[in-house]
Amino acid sequence: MVAPIQVGLSTASVWPQNAAAGFQIAGALGYDGVEVMVWADAISQDVDALRRCARNHGVPVLAVHAPCLLITQRVWSPDPEVRLRRAVEAAMDLNAPTVVVHPPFRWQRRYADKFSDLVASLEDESGVAIAVENMFPVKPLARARSVSAFKPSIDPTEAGHRHYTIDLSHTAAAQEDALALAKRMGTGLKHVHLADGTGLPRDEHLVPGRGNQPCAELLETLTANGFDGQVVLETNTRSARNPAERAKDLAEALLFARLHLHQGNNDAVESEASESGR
Numbered sequence: 315m316v317a318p319i320q321v322g323l324s325t326a327s328v329w330p331q332n333a334a335a336g337f338q339i340a341g342a343l344g345y346d347g348v349e350v351m352v353w354a355d356a357i358s359q360d361v362d363a364l365r366r367c368a369r370n371h372g373v374p375v376l377a378v379h380a381p382c383l384l385i386t387q388r389v390w391s392p393d394p395e396v397r398l399r400r401a402v403e404a405a406m407d408l409n410a411p412t413v414v415v416h417p418p419f420r421w422q423r424r425y426a427d428k429f430s431d432l433v434a435s436l437e438d439e440s441g442v443a444i445a446v447e448n449m450f451p452v453k454p455l456a457r458a459r460s461v462s463a464f465k466p467s468i469d470p471t472e473a474g475h476r477h478y479t480i481d482l483s484h485t486a487a488a489q490e491d492a493l494a495l496a497k498r499m500g501t502g503l504k505h506v507h508l509a510d511g512t513g514l515p516r517d518e519h520l521v522p523g524r525g526n527q528p529c530a531e532l533l534e535t536l537t538a539n540g541f542d543g544q545v546v547l548e549t550n551t552r553s554a555r556n557p558a559e560r561a562k563d564l565a566e567a568l569l570f571a572r573l574h575l576h577q578g579n580n581d582a583v584e585s586e587a588s589e590s591g592r
Contacts, residue, residue: 318575319536319537319541319543319544319545319575320346320347320376320544320545321345321346321544321545321546321547321568321571321572321575322340322345322346322347322348322349322376322377322544322545322546322547323336323339323340323343323345323347323348323349323546323547323564323568324336324348324349324351324379324507324546324547324548324549325337325348325349325350325351325355325358326351326353326379326548327547327548327549327550327551327564328551328560328564329551329552330552332355332356332357332358333350333351333355333357333358333363333364333367334357334363334367336348336350337367337368337370337371337373338367338371339560339561339564340371340373341371341372341373342561343561343564343565343568344568345373345547345568346374346376347373347374347375347376347544348368348373348374348375348376349375349376349377349378349379349414349544349546349548350364350375350377350378350379350404350408350410351379352378352379352380352381352386352389352390352401352404353381353383353385353386353389354385354386354389359389359390361404361407361408364404364408365407365408368408374409374410375405375408375409375410376410376411376412376544376546377405377410377411377412377413377414377445377505377544377546378401378402378404378405378408378410378412378413378414379401379413379414379415380397380398380400380401380413380414380415380416381397381401382394382397382415382416383416393425394418394422394425395425395428395432398413398415398432398433398436398444399436401413401415402436402440402442402444405440405442406440406441406442410442411442411443411544412442412443412444412445412477412504412505412543412544413442413443413444413445414445414447414479414505414507415433415444415445415446415447416446416447416449416464417429417446417447417449417464417465417466417467417468417470417473418464418465419463419464419465420462420463420464420465422465426465429473430473430474430475433446433475433476434475434476437476437477443476443477443504443505443543444475444476444477445477445478445479445504445505445543446470446473446475446477446478446479447470447478447479447480447481447484447507448468448469448470448478448479448480448481448484448485448488448490448495449462449463449464449468449481449484449488450468450484450485450487450488450490450515450517451463451468451488451515452515468484468488469490469495469498471495471498471499475502476502477502477503477504477505478499478502478503478504478505479504479505479506479507480492480495480496480499480503480505480506480507480532481506481507481509481548482506482507482508482509482510482511482522482527482528482529482532483507483509483510483511483517483518483519483520483527483548484507484517485511485527486510486511486512486513486514486518486525486526486527487511487513487514487515487516487517487518489513492527492528492532493528493531493532493535496532496535503536503541503543504543504544505543505544505546506532506533506536506543506544506545506546507546507548508522508529508533508545508546508547508548508549508567508571509521509522509527509547509548509549509550510522510523510524510525510526510527510529511525511526511527512525512526513525513526518550519548519549519550520549520550521549521563521566521567521570522547522549522567522570522571523566523570529570529574530570530574530577533545533571533574533575533577534574534575534577536575537575537576537577545571545575547564547567547568547571549563549564549567551563551564
């Protein structure tokens with residue numbers, strides 16, 4: 315029997331609470347693990363503290379998200395290569411199989427020039443899958459057109475990597491066909507940031523099912539295709555009025571993921587049975 319796909323919770327989903335709260339909520343709601351978003355939160359940067367959180371709540375670390383946001387450009391180091399190396403080391407120390415990283419910013423020229431080779435080299439050395447994430451363009455106030463801040467583009471398949479992360483909030487903001495992108499990623503698709511969006515030019519990270527992205531279809535396709543990576547809920551709960559409301563949203567997101575991953579498994583079994591009965 316094929317093992318069920320693990321469903322994790324990003325610690326970013328509980329912001330402005332810290333990473334420790336992410337572990338606590340993930341354990342209480344029955345998530346299979348967490349993805350640690352490394353940012354200004356001191357706990358997210360501390361491997362020993364994260365190990366204690368995982369042990370105390372019985373929730374393993376499924377992935378480490380390297381600090382690549384504009385607001386995390388000095389977390390661990392101002393050098394993006396050092397930050398990526400530290401993320402890989404953290405993943406190894408925490409027995410996490412995956413590191414999530416964004417494509418380089420255009421102004422990170424030296425890092426961008428060697429990024430593909432660096433990612434491949436680190437994967438060879440560590441055995442950790444470094445899953446490069448799709449992004450979305452931004453629209454500066456002074457310009458009529460959106461522009462990409464990333465090199466070579468917001469689509470990591472243009473550069474070509476072994477492993478990818480698909481983020482459905484980003485596909486919504488980019489007004490990109492998520493299923494087509496997942497198909498281009500092919501067997502390299504290792505990690506899913508499950509969220510939703512309405513197509514507005516901003517990163518909404520809605521609870522799946524509350525936007526227009528093909529969240530259900532993607533999950534069902536993953537199961538039918540034998541996906542062996544992780545699905546992680548990366549949703550925005552900043553507007554939650556209290557902890558109970560945040561927990562309700564995150565419980566709904568988990569139920570959505572498991573329901574459609576299970577539905578995909580049913581479809582695969584029915585298809586196999588149909589084929590064998592011919």
